[in-house]
Amino acid sequence: VLAALSGADQHHTQTYLTQIVNNMNTKQPGSDPKFFWWGQENGNFFKDIATHGAMAVSANSKNPEKALEVYDLIRNDKEIYMLFNYGIEGEDYIINASGVLERPAGWDQSTMDLGTDYWWGRTDEFEPKRTTDAPNKDEVIAQLDATAKDYPYSTLIINKSSIESTLGAMAGVLSEYIPQLAYGKFADPAAAVAEMRQKLKDVGYEDARASIQADMDAWKAARGL
Incomplete structure (x- = not known):
């Protein structure tokens, strides 16, 4: 019920x-x-x-x-x-x-x-x-x-060419877990989140993060931030 x-x-x-x-x-x-x-x-x-x-x-x-x-x-x-x-x-x-x-x-x-x-x-x-x-x-x-904070990265452009496939794989993992987490489908949500995070790492999350961080660092350096 x-x-x-x-x-x-x-x-x-x-x-x-x-x-x-x-x-x-x-x-x-x-x-x-x-x-x-x-x-x-x-x-x-x-x-x-x-x-x-x-x-x-x-x-x-x-x-x-x-x-x-x-x-x-x-x-x-x-x-x-x-x-x-x-x-x-x-x-x-x-x-x-x-x-x-x-x-x-x-x-x-x-x-x-x-x-x-x-x-x-x-x-x-x-x-x-x-x-x-x-x-x-x-x-x-x-x-x-x-x-709410003012968004500081409105002019930041991410170069996704080298991580496009990784982002696609990450999207696949998220589409598997996020809807079920949002609607309370997992008996153990904490375990499901841990599993999701591991799968994201397995498909290259750290590489994607490093690539985006490099773009952010270059963007900040160009502006003296």
Whole structure:
């Protein structure tokens, strides 16, 4: 019974705070969803870099200037941004007296949601508060902002030519273990992690690490760091 009522989802912070908490509490009362992030134990996590979720105009575009103009509008014009992502105000969504987005009576996400999946163009300051937000949304974001570090390696380019096959082999090991670890499939997780780490070493982890470290050292030396 417990196994049938347990689960995990690896996704964005916003997805958890604006969708998962409300969905779980509404559709499965008492489910008590929790949020954990990579690096939570030692504070080793970073703020998004400028190119996170970035878009580019195809080199084969017949009208690259116009394509960029359209992208500029749907990302930077608030009226168009809201229309593109949330639909027509008064029909698809309502901004209530508290300035919070809610859906009108009869709105059904399964058939009426626009589904733009707008990670490729989201503008944080245009994102409205929603009635479906987790009660502790602001608290969680403040906690992350207070701890997250600025990412120092945004201009570092890794030369993968000599380790491409090693990285592929490592990906194979991770794909075998990570999903099962995330979903609690191992009777002894600590033993499974130890086994996974050994397999990573067996396929060349140390060589890949040394190669990447050399690139990082050269990058730092070139900048006097």
